[in-house]
Amino acid sequence: NAGVTQTPKFRILKIGQSMTLQCAQDMNHNYMYWYRQDPGMGLKLIYYSVGAGITDKGEVPNGYNVSRSTTEDFPLRLELAAPSQTSVYFCASSFNRPSNSPLHFGNGTRLTVT
Amino acid sequence: AQSVTQPDIHITVSEGASLELRCNYSYGATPYLFWYVQSPGQGLQLLLKYFSGDTLVQGIKGFEAEFKRSQSSFNLRKPSVHWSDAAEYFCAVGGSDYKLSFGAGTTVTVRA
Numbered sequence: 001n002a003g004v005t006q007t008p009k010f011r012i013l014k015i016g017q018s019m020t021l022q023c024a025q026d027m028n029h030n031y032m033y034w035y036r037q038d039p040g041m042g043l044k045l046i047y048y049s050v051g052a053g054i055t056d057k058g059e060v061p062n063g064y065n066v067s068r069s070t071t072e073d074f075p076l077r078l079e080l081a082a083p084s085q086t087s088v089y090f091c092a093s094s095f096n097r098p099s100n101s102p103l104h105f106g107n108g109t110r111l112t113v114t
Numbered sequence: 115a116q117s118v119t120q121p122d123i124h125i126t127v128s129e130g131a132s133l134e135l136r137c138n139y140s141y142g143a144t145p146y147l148f149w150y151v152q153s154p155g156q157g158l159q160l161l162l163k164y165f166s167g168d169t170l171v172q173g174i175k176g177f178e179a180e181f182k183r184s185q186s187s188f189n190l191r192k193p194s195v196h197w198s199d200a201a202e203y204f205c206a207v208g209g210s211d212y213k214l215s216f217g218a219g220t221t222v223t224v225r226a
């Protein structure tokens with residue numbers, strides 16, 4: 001059972017480039033999330049989804065887009081990369097709301113924008 | 115707005131000694147509280163959670179946490195630390211919606 005799989009593990013982007021961070025889960029979870037982790041700042045929620053076709057903004061959505069065409073996949077898109085998007089990105093999923101079921105995290109994608 | 119404060123950025127503890135990590139939260143209603151642990155290069159893993167009932171909750175790996183409403187705190191404890199407990203620990207607060215707010219984390223170093 002793979003759990004939550006994120007690709008790539010590392011990426012360096014130039015300012016203005018675009019990329020998609022991939023996230024897939026095989027636990028049939030309805031709820032999926034994207035967080036970014038910056039030193040000393042904890043995790044900030046970027047976007048979340050409560051099911052296929054349904055997404056919503058979190059605390060820090062600017063500069064990002066998501067889609068949820070299937071239950072398994074929840075890609076995060078950066079259209080015009082900026083240095084402020086240098087961070088470690090975590091995808092997570094849960095069976096139910098976070099208050100009722102734990103989040104399962106991927107191992108993260110470390111992104112550097114120069 | 116909900117928020118979490120972890121006052122200690124870094125704690126060093128000797129193997130076999132006790133450990134306590136502090137967490138203070140701000141939330142307008144009865145909170146759901148969590149502790150997650152992150153080992154180097156890994157995602158976060160749930161240690162324990164508090165929803166209601168007994169204010170002392172037990173988690174995995176020998177950890178426990180105590181909810182104190184009067185102090186808005188949810189401190190994490192372990193009686194005897196093992197070298198494998200070296201990691202970063204995050205406290206989180208949420209409600210009945212989909213959003214968890216995480217603290218900035220406390221890094222624990224275990225010395226032999």
